[in-house]
Amino acid sequence: MALYPGTEQDRRVDAGALGALVAAVFAACGMRDDDARLLAESLVDSDLRGIHSHGVLRVPDYVEKMTAGGVDPRGTPRIVGGRGAVVVVDGGNSMGQIGGTFAMSRAIERAREHGVGAAALRGSNHCGAMDRYAMMALAHGMIGLAATNALPTMAPWGGAEKIVGINPIAVALPAGEERPVVLDVAFGATAHGKIRVYHQKGHPLPEGWAFDSDGVPTTDPATALVGLIRPIGAFKGVGLAMVAGMLSSLLSGAAYGLESGNMVDGAVPGVDGQFFLAIDVSAFEDPVRFGARADAVVREVHRARRAPGVERLYVPGEMEADFTQAYLRDGIPLNLQTLADLAAAARARGVDVPAGW
């Protein structure tokens, strides 16, 4: 779910002001201005979409990685292989958002030429929410897919040892008059960052999200943070996570599972990997007919009979689009702790924080 419990500890923040502050922090870490802006924009966009677990909450970890010798703030992605519709990119130990944006852009270029384009990225780091990369394809009349590996937080079904990441996949499909369909899901019942949000707010976790380190169910966020995330759909979810991780790692030569990087251990350089796919609709089907049929799918969901007490049915990506509309108008609701941590990270890098932050 993109929604979090309780708003009593939240304050509304203007997206533009937030982006400017975060970009200044990343620039102060040594990033080039355009890269700092891109990274800041990607995090603020996640907050704008209600994905606060992958928004500016991440700034202190990213600063730590960039200043402790983990991520190279000036790392530059480059093409190192591939053929035809395929590119292999080395991120040069840049933030995943820098390498991921570069790699998805190349996949889109190749798709324009070949109908499909794929990019595998290595030498990468944490890349934030995956919807951003999948959605890059939409403006080109393409379907986008993006996957990443993630630090292992799940056990194989029935196990009690963290060896599989929750490895998300996002898929974005253009519609005609309706908003695009954007599914962005990890294969854990929750994301690690989301447990951190509950921990920060002192709320118990919903049932079915986590196990303790022996594989016993828990709703205590502190226990869950050192325990295991429960896969969605039992063995099916952990199986999907494995294949998303293998796609993200084995094609590019990036690390898989336990070999992966760690956002917390600042000095460890990125060995993470991602996979991107762009599919040009026009190579398969008349884009107008595709759009009209996608609209019909969306409208079918909206019209479908609802279970008792349910007010509205959503298509994937719709809630996030609604959040963006509301948050651009009213400001982004951010947790006070997130704002305090952001201000501390800014001051530590010598960046002025606006009065009353």
Ligand SMILES: NC(=O)c1ccc[n+]([C@@H]2O[C@H](COP(=O)([O-])OP(=O)(O)OC[C@H]3O[C@@H](n4cnc5c(N)ncnc54)[C@H](O)[C@@H]3O)[C@@H](O)[C@H]2O)c1
């Ligand atoms: N970079 C990384 O290492 C990494 C690792 C894990 C997760 N993530 C990111 O974490 C984020 C959260 O992932 P998650 O699995 O917790 O997401 P989630 O469980 O919140 O599910 C989100 C998806 O489900 C859809 N959805 C939610 N409620 C719906 C409803 N009632 N009806 C229809 N559709 C609905 C949303 O539109 C969205 O597409 C994602 O952006 C993911 O990419 C990143």
